[in-house]
Amino acid sequence: MREGVTPADPERAAALELVHRLRDIVLRWELAIGEFARTTGLHTTDVRALVSLLDAERAEAEATPSWLAQQLGMTSQATTAVIHRLEAAGHLERLRSRTDGRSARLQVSDSAVDLGWQFFGPLLDRMIASTQILDPDQQKLVKSYLTAVSDALG
Amino acid sequence: MREGVTPADPERAAALELVHRLRDIVLRWELAIGEFARTTGLHTTDVRALVSLLDAERAEAEATPSWLAQQLGMTSQATTAVIHRLEAAGHLERLRSRTDGRSARLQVSDSAVDLGWQFFGPLLDRMIASTQILDPDQQKLVKSYLTAVSDALG
DNA sequence: CAGGTTACCTCACTCAGTGAGCTATTCTCG
DNA sequence: CGAGAATAGCTCACTGAGTGAGGTAACCTG
Numbered sequence: 001m002r003e004g005v006t007p008a009d010p011e012r013a014a015a016l017e018l019v020h021r022l023r024d025i026v027l028r029w030e031l032a033i034g035e036f037a038r039t040t041g042l043h044t045t046d047v048r049a050l051v052s053l054l055d056a057e058r059a060e061a062e063a064t065p066s067w068l069a070q071q072l073g074m075t076s077q078a079t080t081a082v083i084h085r086l087e088a089a090g091h092l093e094r095l096r097s098r099t100d101g102r103s104a105r106l107q108v109s110d111s112a113v114d115l116g117w118q119f120f121g122p123l124l125d126r127m128i129a130s131t132q133i134l135d136p137d138q139q140k141l142v143k144s145y146l147t148a149v150s151d152a153l154g
Numbered sequence: 155m156r157e158g159v160t161p162a163d164p165e166r167a168a169a170l171e172l173v174h175r176l177r178d179i180v181l182r183w184e185l186a187i188g189e190f191a192r193t194t195g196l197h198t199t200d201v202r203a204l205v206s207l208l209d210a211e212r213a214e215a216e217a218t219p220s221w222l223a224q225q226l227g228m229t230s231q232a233t234t235a236v237i238h239r240l241e242a243a244g245h246l247e248r249l250r251s252r253t254d255g256r257s258a259r260l261q262v263s264d265s266a267v268d269l270g271w272q273f274f275g276p277l278l279d280r281m282i283a284s285t286q287i288l289d290p291d292q293q294k295l296v297k298s299y300l301t302a303v304s305d306a307l308g
Numbered sequence: 309c310a311g312g313t314t315a316c317c318t319c320a321c322t323c324a325g326t327g328a329g330c331t332a333t334t335c336t337c338g
Numbered sequence: 339c340g341a342g343a344a345t346a347g348c349t350c351a352c353t354g355a356g357t358g359a360g361g362t363a364a365c366c367t368g
Contacts, residue, residue, distance in 0.1 A: 015285035018293060019278065020209070021300035022179060027206070027225065028307035029180045034227040043324075052181070055174070066346060071181065073188040078325045080348060085324095102333045102346040124173065126306035131169035134299065139168060141292060142299055145284065146175035152280035153182035197355075220315060232356045234317060239355095256315040256364045 022149065036119045042089070048072060049082050050091060053108045054116060063106040064097065091115070176303065190273045196243070202226060203236050204245065207262045208270060217260040218251065245269070 033051075037044045052071040056063040069079035083106065086092035091112035097103040131139065187205075191198045206225040210217040223233035237260065240246035245266035251257040288296065 011286065012282060014290070014293060015282040016278075018285045018297055018300065019281050021297060021304060022281075023183070023205070023209070024304050025176060025300060025307060026180050026183045028304060029177070030184075030202075031227045032307060045324075048184075051177070055177070064346080065348095073185045075326060076347065077327085077349085081324070097346095100334075100346075104347075123307065124170075127173050127176075127303055128166060128169040130299065130302035130306050131172045132165060133302065134295075136168070138295060138299075139172060141288075142296055143172055143175060145288065145292075145296055146172065146179060148284035148287070149281055150175060150178050150182060152284050153179060153186060153277065199355075218315080219317095229357060230316065231318085231358085235355070254315080254365075258316075 032120075032123060039119070040115060043085070045072065045074070045078075045082055046085055046089075049079075049086065050108065050112055050116060053092070053106055054113065056106075057108060062097070064103050065106065066103075068106065086112070186274075186277060193273070194269060197239070199226065199228070199232075199236055200239055200243075203233075203240065204262065204266055204270060207246070207260055208267065210260075211262060216251070218257050219260065220257075222260065240266070 033047050034044055036042075037047045040047075042050075049068060049072060052068060053063050056067070065079050065083060066076060068083070069076050072079060072082070074082075083092060083094065087094060091109055093107045093109060095105040095107055097105045131142075134142065187201050188198050190196075191201045194201075196204075203222060203226060206222060207217050210221070219233050219237060220230060222237070223230045226233060226236070228236075237246060237248065241248060245263055247261045247263060249259040249261055251259045285293065285296075
């Protein structure tokens, strides 16, 4: 049934195996996001937004509504709604941008950081533990691989 | 600002770096799903469902509505709706299970396989190419790492 | 074969996300 | 400089995806 879709090329099959593991990670990550959303009463989109915003903060990049919209793959209106929800929940502050009068600067509150840490902390710890099994050279290898995959997806 | 959240532990920082790449991959994958959904007129959930179903087929596992609901992290009712949408679009057939009269067997149609291949094919090819740069031993290393991360998320 | 469980479904409803269209600020170039 | 175009973000009205409540049929267990 349906040959050709997965050709019997052993090299390719081995590579596909790896790709599947990655996809499994994506799936599990999404489920974790969903579970976090359910326990906190937030929505999955809100959680995804928070994660992106925390990332931006860590990278010390200025997060704006339009930037967030792009990260979420949503329209600016939907993103406005997300921001309002997070603001109402006290997880986000909307400040004025100093460089552009039209734009806003999104600042996650301490409560959001705590909340995220509480849930994703243990999860992150386990992921980090999995990583620290590898020695520096191995980590470097995996890192360059993941970067390549990331580029392939971009 | 907010020390303690990212402690100045160089080992941990290096590992976090890797975790971030993984999360970047998750984000880009989600955006790709969204783009595919937009171009095909499907919904992101429908696409996620299709991907899961194709996976099940590849693994030769029997896909049922309840199994799918679990994969998507959604209620059975919402999953019923997804199945109906995919069925109406001709991407899915709902067959009777032979072992359990209550259950249904979900069978993706050729049109869905083609559609998926058309969009995800090039993307998958690039991911596979990134993988094939590695030699077998390196692939094995990455694979065991990804498996460990997957377990950490489960 | 009665009582309980499981798999899936329908119905009524809510609210997240979209399209249309607005205001205010910034950029561009004669 | 100043008019026109572009950009950032917003409100409003609406659609439809997902949920909770609750139903039916098939299976399991004593």
